[in-house]
Amino acid sequence: MRSLLDPNELMCEDDPGNLTLSMDDSQDSCRLAAALAEYDDQQNSSDPSCNKEFPFGEAAGHIIKSVKDMIRSDAFNGTTKDKITINWEREKLTILCSKEKHHALMSARDQALLRGRVSSMDLVLMASKKFPLTGVVEARRNADSAHYGRCPAVHVCLAWLCHAAQCSISSVVPGGEVFPRAERYIHDRLEQATLPEVDENDRIELAIFQLYRVLDVLSVCDLRSLTPVDRSILIFAICRLVLDRNTCCGVQYRSSLAIENIMNASALTKHATLTEFSSIFPLISDDLVNLQLCHEIIRLSNVDPTCCLSLFSSTLIHISERAECEPSNLSEMSMEEVVDAHLGVVVDVIDNVLDLFEDNSKYKCVVMIMFDASLHPSLCSLISEMRNQQLTSMFHELKNELRKNRDTDSFLIDQLLRSLCDRYKIQFLGHPEMLAEQRLFQESV
Incomplete structure (x- = not known):
């Protein structure tokens, strides 16, 4: 493993900010092709000691067999033609x-x-x-x-x-x-x-x-x-x-x-x-x-899990120029109130921001990625039922809006949004005991 203390090596590292999102990973494809070739070689081997059905073990054998079946099917022919690439070059x-x-x-x-x-x-x-x-x-x-x-x-x-x-x-x-x-x-x-x-x-x-x-x-x-x-x-x-x-x-x-x-x-x-x-x-x-x-x-x-949410909220306000939506008196709020205030900004402003980036798919993807990173799993237990309904409704409206555009860029943004929605639902609904405790606490106060 290379030492991080050697600047000569680090100067040659790729910039993590310069990324390409693609449905086709050539390295994974090469590894998969090599594995399938080895699988075929062992299938055709005359060595009686070789388990021809599952030469790599039963679990790995099932995976490789299902992949081979998928590649031979019509489904694979459709997906290999679909390659989506977003230019992730940033202004250095x-x-x-x-x-x-x-x-x-x-x-x-x-x-x-x-x-x-x-x-x-x-x-x-x-x-x-x-x-x-x-x-x-x-x-x-x-x-x-x-x-x-x-x-x-x-x-x-x-x-x-x-x-x-x-x-x-x-x-x-x-x-x-x-x-x-x-x-x-x-x-x-x-x-x-x-x-x-x-x-x-x-x-x-x-x-x-x-x-x-x-x-x-x-x-x-x-x-x-x-x-x-x-x-x-x-x-x-x-x-x-x-x-x-x-x-x-x-x-x-x-x-x-x-x-x-x-x-x-x-x-x-x-x-x-x-x-x-x-x-x-x-x-x-x-x-x-x-x-x-x-x-x-x-x-x-x-850092505090509310940090990224606060930065994302501030970014949306800056882009949309909706200063009237900026929360006030944050220093006097509890953690639950701070989370609710910032999520309120997201619900109110994100539509305007995405409209401003109507012709900029890269920035739309960036907004979704920042939103995903801002919803820290530990925040789900702090989200009120009312705010949860607003977020769920917002996700539904964004999905419907993206379905109107059938171009490949919109497809990628839709996939990022779907991933965010699924994660949020799993994490929010996965803590019923936290929600119950929160309701009991609010009732007792």
């Missing part, structure tokens, strides 16, 4: 290495070129891959500082991220936001023109390598002293960097861990952080596929 941002030049410590001798006050983390981020850090780590471990273990300020975290990515602060924060202290931190402490200049061909690899370091720090450090607004800005910046054309699955994995730590830094302000981040989430990118990638990375984090 150009953020990493957008600064004209970058300087770094190339050898131990270059430390004599440093000027001003430099912390151990600053020194790490100014180092190239060749620079030995053993002495820095040992000195840090032996240090007895009053600042040891303190939470870094948000301007310091942003400065670390942007210096590692070799980009400006403005390229990773919402438009109109300014962080002069972060820019001053980079200028005064991290960008030192007296150091050797990094070769242009080595800059991307170094940026990925340094991003690993910063994200690893953000995934473990104590961030409780940051305000909800600060934490939402930090998550926003990480999501922007994830969307760069040169990032890889290693950056996405570490971003997921960092977002988890940032979001869960304080139980007292976690809900407020989610509310703040939801309000700026749609501003991360104008491309819905990019938002879906960020949505998926956050889903893979161990």
